[in-house]
Amino acid sequence: MRLNPIVKKDIRVQARSMKIAWGLFAYEAIMALVFFLAMSVFQVENSYGGTNIYSQIVMLYPMLAVTQIVILVVVVPVITASSISGEKERQTFDIMMTTSMTPFSIIAGKVTTAMIQGLFFVIAAMPIMALAFVIGGLSWAYLLWFLLIAMLVSLFSASIGICCSALCKKSIVSVIMSYGIYVVFVVMTCLPNILYLLFGYGSGSDPLTIGMFVVLLFYLLNPVYYLVEFFMWTMTGISGAYEMFSEIYDDLSLKIPFNASVWHYGWMTISTLLFLLVSFLFLLLAAKKINPISKGRARKLVQQQMQREMHG
Template sequence: MKTLPINPLLAKELRLRMRNWRTFLLFTLYLVILGGFGVLNYAAVSNMLRYGTGDLAQVGQTLFVFLAFIQFGLIFFLVPGLTAGALSNERERQTFDLLVCTQLTPFAIVRGKLFSSLSFVFLLIFASLPLYGFVFLLGGVSPTELMILIAIFILTALIYGSFSLLFSSLFKRTITAVIASYAFSLFLVGGTAIIVSLFTLILFGMGNQNAIFSWVLLLHPVALFEWLFPEPGVELLREITQQAYPFNIPWLKFWHLSLLVKGTLAGAALYLATRAVNPLRAGRRSG
């Protein structure tokens, strides 16, 4: 029986990572933090039932959204730390030249490092599923919504992992790559919102010219969660852009555009990382 081919670099990295006790410690801390926040939120929201201001479905929906945002934040800030040292560590250990001399193509090296770094994040995502099982007991959330959420988590890890891997390929020191990755992440969180707010104030009352800068919000990490709040999300963006909301196509949502833009930028980041890894810098090797 033939087995599926697996990237040898990915296989090696997975063995090393799973043998490390720190992996299981971080695994435990992640679930404790996520579960702890979930319990606190449930305790707070369940008070609505005592006073007759809500039902179980509302509690389930609120808990689902709360867990989604907490887990998204944990993933968003874990990914740079796990990925930024993937290639720079090889340079610091002086094993990078040996790595590029193997039969692995530059893209295979980049791909193996990306998935080996994110494999732990993927495990965290699937390990958190029992917590969402409690949401189903309360109701208000469908399995389809949970599958969409898991897909968004995985895509988020791949997108921002690609950006961090680019910094890891550009810088020789891991600490520099980590700082650059987190600085970029903080810019996406705060910088995009600041840019839109500043230009909204500067161009206040100038009509549709404000809509140009609303496109910057496509880069904001939370933009992918518009599907959780379709109507409030649209109203918020309309308020920010002074009613000049440019995304009025019925079948094209804001988070669809955000995913397309971020996916394109992530693909470009992987291409640049592959170019940086290639010792010939000619890109003739494919893989």
């Protein structure tokens, strides 16, 4: 398989810079800080409550995992948001666009680089994460699940970042815009639910109806809810989606079909596919934006030219 030249070049360039070393240092330092904070909390609880510290160590997993996801959400858009605008600022973008690389492969290369960089961090923190599995007794499969979730978060964040980078001329503007889009995703997917509860309930109708069912589906695209569902199931075996929808089924005096496990895996699968689709759309938009001569516009111009020649 042929490696995207941009990935090869960017990884090589970044591996030689001090940025990556300092980045890893900062990442590990944050993880160590969270680890020691968690351990001190466990120790205090253990000395007062007399509980077994080993049973509490399992809680390291969600704490460290959420910390890592938050760092990825913050860092990955910064990497991609400055990738296209950075090439423009460096004035290497035009040269890139005159080569045989398609705009989509340029975008894909930049996003892959950001994902690999994100995974560098995640994999470097694996030994600390593994403590929760060795001592806490969690299944090793959850570590793999976490890696996949981290990859999805990286892809989603990177695609938002690259799209903003293609739209903006300045790197700083695209970074701010990326965070803005993230916030919009979190807020906008909650908004139908909030509006329904406010106005649907106020108008006298029962909020727990089919309308509510539809409204809750918006959470499929909520990045925060996605993580809540994942960690809740991992740690307690309870599916948030199952709980939400079983209330609606109860209200409609119906029995909820399937068990919690089906609801959880179904929800996670659909949500993952939707995030992949949205990421792909962001990538397409970015590729379209950086393409100076799209096929459609060029064809239209040629047609106009032919019409002009025919008429005169």
